[in-house]
Amino acid sequence: MCGFIGMxxxxxxxxRISTGLQTVQHRGQDSCGIYTFTGSRFPGHRGVGLVKDVxxxxxxxxxxxxxxxxxxxxxxxxxxxxxxxxxxxxRRPGVxxxxxxxxxxxxxxxxxxxxxxxxxLSNCDVEPMLCTFAxxxxxxxxxxxxxxxxxxxxxxxxxxxxxxxTAAMVLEVDGEPTLVAFRDPHGIRxxxxxxxxxxxxxxxxxxxxxxxxxxxxxxxxPGQALFLRAGREPIVRDIEVRTSTxxxxxxxxxxxxxxxxxxxxxYEKRLQLGRHLARCWMAKGLEADRVIAVPDTSRPAxxxxxxxxxxxxxxxxxxxxxxxxxxxxxxxxxxxxxxxxKLNLIRAEFEGQRVVIIDDSIVRGSTIRRLMDLVWAQGPRxxxxxxxxxxxxxxxxxxxxMSTEAELAARRYLPPGGSPEGGLDVMAQREFxxxxxxxxxxxxxxxxxxxxxxxxxxxxxRCAACFDGIYPLGLSAEQRQSIVNDRLCDRNxxxxx
Numbered sequence: 402m403c404g405f406i407g408m409x410x411x412x413x414x415x416x417r418i419s420t421g422l423q424t425v426q427h428r429g430q431d432s433c434g435i436y437t438f439t440g441s442r443f444p445g446h447r448g449v450g451l452v453k454d455v456x457x458x459x460x461x462x463x464x465x466x467x468x469x470x471x472x473x474x475x476x477x478x479x480x481x482x483x484x485x486x487x488x489x490x491x492r493r494p495g496v497x498x499x500x501x502x503x504x505x506x507x508x509x510x511x512x513x514x515x516x517x518x519x520x521x522l523s524n525c526d527v528e529p530m531l532c533t534f535a536x537x538x539x540x541x542x543x544x545x546x547x548x549x550x551x552x553x554x555x556x557x558x559x560x561x562x563x564x565x566x567t568a569a570m571v572l573e574v575d576g577e578p579t580l581v582a583f584r585d586p587h588g589i590r591x592x593x594x595x596x597x598x599x600x601x602x603x604x605x606x607x608x609x610x611x612x613x614x615x616x617x618x619x620x621x622x623p624g625q626a627l628f629l630r631a632g633r634e635p636i637v638r639d640i641e642v643r644t645s646t647x648x649x650x651x652x653x654x655x656x657x658x659x660x661x662x663x664x665x666x667x668y669e670k671r672l673q674l675g676r677h678l679a680r681c682w683m684a685k686g687l688e689a690d691r692v693i694a695v696p697d698t699s700r701p702a703x704x705x706x707x708x709x710x711x712x713x714x715x716x717x718x719x720x721x722x723x724x725x726x727x728x729x730x731x732x733x734x735x736x737x738x739x740x741x742x743k744l745n746l747i748r749a750e751f752e753g754q755r756v757v758i759i760d761d762s763i764v765r766g767s768t769i770r771r772l773m774d775l776v777w778a779q780g781p782r783x784x785x786x787x788x789x790x791x792x793x794x795x796x797x798x799x800x801x802x803m804s805t806e807a808e809l810a811a812r813r814y815l816p817p818g819g820s821p822e823g824g825l826d827v828m829a830q831r832e833f834x835x836x837x838x839x840x841x842x843x844x845x846x847x848x849x850x851x852x853x854x855x856x857x858x859x860x861x862x863r864c865a866a867c868f869d870g871i872y873p874l875g876l877s878a879e880q881r882q883s884i885v886n887d888r889l890c891d892r893n894x895x896x897x898x
C-alpha cells in the first residue's frame with residue numbers, strides 16, 4: 402500500500418505536492434519522492450524516511466516544473482531502500498510514473514523485459530510497468546507522441562501487467578506537458594480527481610485535495626485514463642473496463658476517516674461497521690460497562706458500537722502522536738517496538754470495569770496479545786474484544802502486506818477443512834471466536850460477521866478476498882508463490898540486518 406499525488410497547474414507544483422504527501426503519509430512511511438517536468442528536464446528527489454524530513458525547503462524550491470508526481474511508499478514488493486523509492490523515470494521517451502498497488506506477475510514481467518535486453522534497476526513493481534509502457538509507446542512512434550499513442554500503449558500495458566493499482570504518469574503528449582492517471586480495470590485500489598482553478602490533482606485519497614484547497618470532482622473510474630492539462634477539461638479515454646470491485650480494507654483500516662470514496666466518507670462507513678458489530682456482540686447476550694477504542698482507526702466504530710449497546714465510550718488508550726502505524730512497519734520486531742512506544746493506558750477506565758475493546762482487525766496477532774497484557778495489568782473485571790471486520794483468513798496479493806497464509810493468526814483457529822470460500826458462517830464463526838478467545842485469555846472475542854459485511858459491501862461490488870477468499874483478479878499458483886517468496890525473502894533479510 403502506498404500513496405501518490407499528481408498535479409498540473411500554470412505555476413510550479415513541487416511545494417504543494419510536498420504538502421499533500423504529508424496528508425497521505427499514513428499510507429507509507431518508508432520512503433518518498435517528488436519529480437516534476439519543466440518541458441525539457443525532469444528534476445526530482447527521493448529519500449528514505451518521512452516527507453517532512455526528506456523534503457526540506459531548499460530541496461522543494463529546487464524542483465521547478467508545472468506538472469509533477471509525489472509518492473510515499475510502504476513496500477509489498479521490493480524492499481525499503483532508496484532504489485525502490487518512487488516515482489520512477491524512463492529516459493526514452495521521457496516519462497515519470499508512480500503507483501499505489503501491486504503487480505501480481507512481477508517476476509514474469511521482469512523476465513519478459515530481460516528477454517528484450519531491458520534490465521531493471523530496482524525491485525519495485527512499478528518499474529517493469531513503466532518500462533513496458535515506455536517500450537510500447539516508443540513502438541508506436543519515436544517522438545511527438547499523441548493521446549492515441551498513449552491510449553494504445555496503455556491498453557497493451559494493462560494486458561501484460563496484471564494486478565491491482567492506481568497510477569499516474571507525467572510526459573509530453575500532443576506537444577504539451579501532461580498528467581495522465583489510470584486505474585486498474587477492477588478499481589481495487591483507490592484514486593480521486595480534484596480541481597482548483599486551472600489546476601488538477603489526482604491522489605490516493607481525497608484528503609490530499611482537501612488540504613490543498615481543491616474541489617473534489619470524484620473517483621477515478623476503473624479501466625479509464627485521464628489526460629490532464631492546466632486550464633483545460635480532462636480528456637477521458639477507456640482503456641479496459643470490467644466490474645468495479647474496490648478493496649473494503651481501505652475503509653476498514655487504511656484510509657483516513659475524513660477521506661471520501663464512492664460518495665461516502667470513510668468515517669460514515671466505520672460508524673456503520675460499529676453498529677453492525679454491536680448487533681453481532683449483543684446477539685451473544687454479553688454485557689459491559691464501557692467501550693474503549695484502540696486508537697485511532699477504530700474510534701468511529703467504537704462510538705457507534707457504544708451508542709447501539711447503550712454504554713459510554715471512553716478513552717482508555719493514550720497514543721504517542723510521534724509513533725508510526727505499527728501494521729506498516731517493515732519487520733515484526735519493528736512493529737512490537739513501535740507498539741511499546743505507541744500506547745499508554747488510563748488505569749481508572751479499566752480497573753474493576755467490564756470493558757469492550759474495539760479494534761479494526763487482527764492480522765498477525767502479536768499486537769492484540771501485547772495489548773491484552775497491558776489491559777489485564779489495569780485490573781478490569783472482564784475483558785471483551787470486538788473487531789469491526791471479519792477474520793482475516795486469506796492472504797492479500799493486491800497491495801496490502803499480508804501475503805502469506807503462515808502470518809495470518811486467524812488461520813490457527815479454523816475448523817477442519819480450512820478457510821471456506823465466502824467466509825465463515827455464523828455458527829462456525831462462534832466456535833472459531835470461542836477458541837481464539839480462550840487462547841487470548843479474554844472473556845469473549847467477536848468479529849463482524851460475513852452476512853453483515855455483505856449488507857454494507859455487496860459481494861458483487863467489492864474485493865474482500867482477505868475475508869471471504871474470493872479474488873476478483875485470478876492468480877496462478879506460480880504468481881501467488883512468487884509474491885510469498887518476495888515477502889519472505891525481504892523479512893528474512895530485515896531480520897538478519
